[in-house]
Every structure is written in structure tokens, then in C-alpha cells.
Amino acid sequence: MKKYDVVVIGAGISGLLAALTLSKHGKKVLVLEKRQHIGGNCNSYMVDGYQVDTGVHAITHLVEGPFKMLMDNYFDYQPIFEDYGYYYIRTERTFVKVPSNLKDFVTFDVLPRKDRVLLSQTLTKAFTLSSFGIDLSNQSVYEFMPKNLSEDTYDFVDAMCRSLSGKPMKETSAQRVLYGSSFVRDSVTQEQFDAIIRKLEPNKHQSAESILASIIPYHLHASLQSRMTKIKKPFTSLERLATNDVNGSQGYPRKGLKALLNAVLYSLPESVEIKTECEVKSIFVQDGKVSGIEADEIYSSDIVIYTGFATELPRLIKDLPPEYIADLKNIVHNKSLTIWLGMEKEIPEFKYTGSEIWFKELAYWASPISNYDPSLAPKDKQLIGFTFIIDENNTEEHELKKAYDTIFRAVPKAEKYVDMQHEQITIPEKATVSIGGKFADIRTPIKNFYVAGTDTDKRSMGITRASYSIIELLKVLNEDGKLY
Numbered sequence: 001m002k003k004y005d006v007v008v009i010g011a012g013i014s015g016l017l018a019a020l021t022l023s024k025h026g027k028k029v030l031v032l033e034k035r036q037h038i039g040g041n042c043n044s045y046m047v048d049g050y051q052v053d054t055g056v057h058a059i060t061h062l063v064e065g066p067f068k069m070l071m072d073n074y075f076d077y078q079p080i081f082e083d084y085g086y087y088y089i090r091t092e093r094t095f096v097k098v099p100s101n102l103k104d105f106v107t108f109d110v111l112p113r114k115d116r117v118l119l120s121q122t123l124t125k126a127f128t129l130s131s132f133g134i135d136l137s138n139q140s141v142y143e144f145m146p147k148n149l150s151e152d153t154y155d156f157v158d159a160m161c162r163s164l165s166g167k168p169m170k171e172t173s174a175q176r177v178l179y180g181s182s183f184v185r186d187s188v189t190q191e192q193f194d195a196i197i198r199k200l201e202p203n204k205h206q207s208a209e210s211i212l213a214s215i216i217p218y219h220l221h222a223s224l225q226s227r228m229t230k231i232k233k234p235f236t237s238l239e240r241l242a243t244n245d246v247n248g249s250q251g252y253p254r255k256g257l258k259a260l261l262n263a264v265l266y267s268l269p270e271s272v273e274i275k276t277e278c279e280v281k282s283i284f285v286q287d288g289k290v291s292g293i294e295a296d297e298i299y300s301s302d303i304v305i306y307t308g309f310a311t312e313l314p315r316l317i318k319d320l321p322p323e324y325i326a327d328l329k330n331i332v333h334n335k336s337l338t339i340w341l342g343m344e345k346e347i348p349e350f351k352y353t354g355s356e357i358w359f360k361e362l363a364y365w366a367s368p369i370s371n372y373d374p375s376l377a378p379k380d381k382q383l384i385g386f387t388f389i390i391d392e393n394n395t396e397e398h399e400l401k402k403a404y405d406t407i408f409r410a411v412p413k414a415e416k417y418v419d420m421q422h423e424q425i426t427i428p429e430k431a432t433v434s435i436g437g438k439f440a441d442i443r444t445p446i447k448n449f450y451v452a453g454t455d456t457d458k459r460s461m462g463i464t465r466a467s468y469s470i471i472e473l474l475k476v477l478n479e480d481g482k483l484y
């Protein structure tokens with residue numbers, strides 16, 4: 001039986017970040033991935049000369065968030081981020097920036113004026129309650145909304161809820177909207193992070209601040225740099241509600257999402273081994289500890305970290321306590337469909353950087369990613385990704401047709417220039433932040449078996465959330481005396 005300090009199950013971004021951080025803490029790590037490719041939902045690949053990502057991505061909290069902390073302290077190579085740009089709302093008659101604060105909201109004439117006034121009051125109320133420490137996580141956005149608003153306003157709020165939680169407004173908590181839109185922030189403070197990694201070699205441990213200063217000229221687009229300087233100003237919560245700039249710390253990795261994956265891969269030391277097409281089928285437990293991991297052969301290790309769906313654990317491990325299994329059943333998922341369209345030529349409707357939201361009937365979130373980097377499309381062509389949350393009760397064919405109809409209703413001209421089309425059906429996050437939806441704990445009933453990834457942390461979304469989960473994992477391992 002081959003023996004490692006750590007076996008990580010899953011080579012998505014969570015598994016690779018776990019492998020990177022733990023190897024830099026001196027561990028010999030084996031990563032087992034069932035698919036042929038590593039990266040999971042964080043990757044890019046070629047389709048007919050276009051480089052598509054696994055879903056439309058914006059990387060958030062790049063100034064002070066958990067991914068930045070991991071990059072600063074554990075990466076040998078850093079991805080280059082392009083300024084994300086802005087979020088826009090597209091309707092049949094207009095294309096305008098999404099309001100990110102109360103001031104912008106007043107002039108946002110996509111919605112009737114009366115509705116805007118009522119919604120601003122509601123937002124202020126939710127914010128005030130939250131800042132007094134009242135937990136709004138069990139109150140739905142719908143419950144919070146004034147009644148008798150126009151259909152457009154309900155559709156708009158519903159689309160925003162779906163983009164933040166994957167669920168409609170009746171299942172999205174008011175708390176989620178405040179956090180997801182950065183009105184209320186949760187982050188790991190530098191002190192908390194320092195406490196976790198205090199034993200890392202002193203020369204490897206630099207504060208986020210000092211590294212930021214040293215990388216800006218090379219790694220960040222000039223306009224992102226200027227926004228970052230603005231963002232660093234210590235905002236009070238109320239100032240943020242009045243002037244919030246939600247896009248300020250977001251970026252898109254130059255050369256596509258796979259550049260982010262590559263930065264992790266290039267930073268891995270030789271003490272990390274990765275095996276692909278190597279599905280973990282069973283995890284054996286003896287005396288409350290993992291005694292073996294069955295994949296292409298049986299492996300053993302002091303620590304096992306699982307980054308697949310926590311809901312799959314009862315299938316992999318026999319005799320888990322019934323109450324643990326019952327908890328896992330409360331984790332809620334949702335499905336997304338991304339349609340990538342390659343355009344024969346650059347079309348003026350998509351001449352922007354950032355993303356657009358269409359909120360009528362079937363909402364989408366779209367981004368013309370070749371505007372960040374023309375090399376993602378063949379010369380003079382354009383690549384646009386459209387992500388939808390789909391209804392699992394309908395057939396995929398039905399949802400696909402509805403999605404294409406929506407795109408061509410939103411931008412009729414697009415249909416004429418389609419040169420490539422490609423579809424992806426994925427589960428964007430392992431746990432949806434919905435009312436009553438649960439998350440898995442990092443610790444499990446098995447002593448040396450831990451879960452990491454987007455179903456163990458409800459903060460933020462996607463790669464930022466995966467990074468939070470890895471920082472928490474390090475904290476837990478440190479507390480359990482297993483980091484050294």
C-alpha cells in the first residue's frame with residue numbers, strides 16, 4: 001500500500017489549492033482525479049479555434065479576498081488579471097450599467113420610478129437590520145419586497161437573486177443579497193490568516209499589502225490598479241451603501257480561466273503527485289480513522305481531503321452515522337447551462353468588457369471574453385459566453401431551445417453571425433446558498449477525513465468560496481495539530 005502524508009480526492013481548483021498549500025507546509029501529497037483532465041470547473045479548452053472556459057467567470061475579491069491571500073503566500077506564479085469592466089442590464093430597448101449603490105439606483109430607468117423608490121427603502125431597511133446584527137438568512141428576498149410592484153421589477157430582482165444564489169427570490173435569503181453584492185463584507189483578516197500560516201518559513205510569508213505593491217506594475221492592468229487604490233480606502237458600511245463599487249476588485253485572467261489553473265499547477269512542488277482517470281471508489285474506515293483509499297490501487301495517508309460533492313460521501317464510505325447522512329441530504333444544488341457563441345465578426349452589441357444580465361423570463365449572464373484577450377477567438381472573430389440557471393424538471397432539449405430563443409430575442413443580430421456554438425451543462429457550486437440549504441462541515445465523523453470545496457463554506461461564490469474553504473481547512477488542520 002503506497003503511503004502519503006495527504007491524499008486529496010479531486011483535482012478541481014479546491015483540491016489543487018489544498019495540495020499546493022499543504023505541500024508548502026512540508027507534506028507529501030497525492031491528488032486523485034477521476035476525469036481525464038484536471039481543473040474540474042476551472043479550466044478552458046479549444047472548440048473550432050475558440051478557447052472556451054468552463055462557464056462564464058469573474059474572479060472576485062482580488063484586492064483583499066481569500067484567493068489573493070493564497071496567491072500571495074503560496075503561489076510561485078501568479079495569473080495576470082484584466083480589469084473586469086462593468087455589469088450591464090440589457091433589455092429590448094436599452095443597455096445600461098447595473099446600479100451598485102443607492103445613488104445610481106435613483107436614475108436606473110429600466111424599472112418604474114415608484115418601484116425604484118420602494119426598492120431603495122427596502123434595501124436600506126435590510127441593510128440597517130443587518131448592521132444591527134439581525135440575521136436575515138432565513139428571510140426570503142420575496143418576503144422582504146414591497147408588494148404590487150411591476151412584473152419587470154419582480155423579474156429583475158429574481159434575475160439578480162439567481163445570479164447570486166442560483167435560486168429564485170422566494171428561495172434566496174435577504175442576507176445573501178447583502179453579502180453577494182458586497183454591501184456587507186466577510187473576509188479573513190490578515191491577523192486570522194497570519195495565525196494559520198505563522199509557521200510558514202518567514203521569507204515566504206509576506207503580507208498582502210507588501211506583495212500587492214510589488215506586483216501591481218507587472219501583474220495588473222493599469223485601470224484595475226487605479227480602482228484598487230480607490231477601494232483600499234477604509235469604507236464604513238454606510239459609505240459603502242451610498243457609493244458601493246461592486247466591480248472594483250474583480251478581474252478576468254488573461255489567457256482565460258486555464259491561466260488561473262496553470263498558476264496553481266506551476267506553483268506545485270515536486271512533493272505533489274497527480275493521477276488522472278483515477279476515481280476513488282471506496283474509502284475504508286477502521287477505529288474511526290481512514291485506513292485505505294481505493295482507486296486504481298489502495299493508498300494510505302495520515303490525512304484525507306475530499307473535494308467532490310459531499311452528498312456523494314455515503315456512496316464512498318460505509319456506515320457513516322445516520323444523522324451525518326441526513327445533514328448531507330439538505331445540501332441543495334442547481335444546474336447551469338452555458339452557451340458559447342463564436343461570432344464571424346465583432347458585433348457592436350458586444351463591444352464592452354464586463355458582463356451583461358438579461359432578466360426577462362429566462363435570465364442569463366453573458367460576457368464577451370475575447371474582448372479581454374483577442375487570442376481567445378480566431379482573428380477578427382468574437383467569443384461570447386451566456387450562462388443560464390436551468391430548470392431540472394424540464395428536459396435539457398427544452399431548456400436549450402429556450403436559452404437560444406432568449407439570446408436571439410435579446411440580440412437578434414447575433415443569430416446571423418454565429419460561426420461556432422458550444423454548450424456546457426454543469427453544477428456551478430456544490431452547495432447553493434438558499435433558505436434552508438445546508439453546508440457540509442470541514443470536519444467529518446472520521447478523525448483524519450476532511451471535506452473542502454464550495455459545499456463547506458457559504459461565503460461569496462465560486463473560486464473565492466473555494467479559497468475560503470481552503471483557508472478554513474488550514475485553520476482546522478492547524479487546530480487539530482496536523483499542519484506540522
Ligand SMILES: Cc1cc2nc3c(=O)[nH]c(=O)nc-3n(C[C@H](O)[C@H](O)[C@H](O)COP(=O)(O)OP(=O)(O)OC[C@H]3O[C@@H](n4cnc5c(N)ncnc54)[C@H](O)[C@@H]3O)c2cc1C
Nearest residue numbers: 010012013014034040041055057058280308428453462463
Ligand atoms: C457556469 C459556471 C459559472 C461560474 N462562474 C463563476 C464565477 O464567475 N466566479 C467564480 O469564482 N466561480 C464561478 N464558478 C464556480 C467555480 O468554477 C467553481 O466553484 C470551482 O471551479 C469549483 O472548484 P472545486 O474544486 O470545488 O470543484 P470541481 O471543479 O467540481 O472539482 C472537483 C473535482 O473532483 C473530482 N472528483 C469528484 N469525485 C471524485 C472521486 N470520487 N474520485 C476522483 N475525483 C473525483 C471531479 O472530477 C472534479 O474534477 C462557475 C462555475 C460554473 C459551472
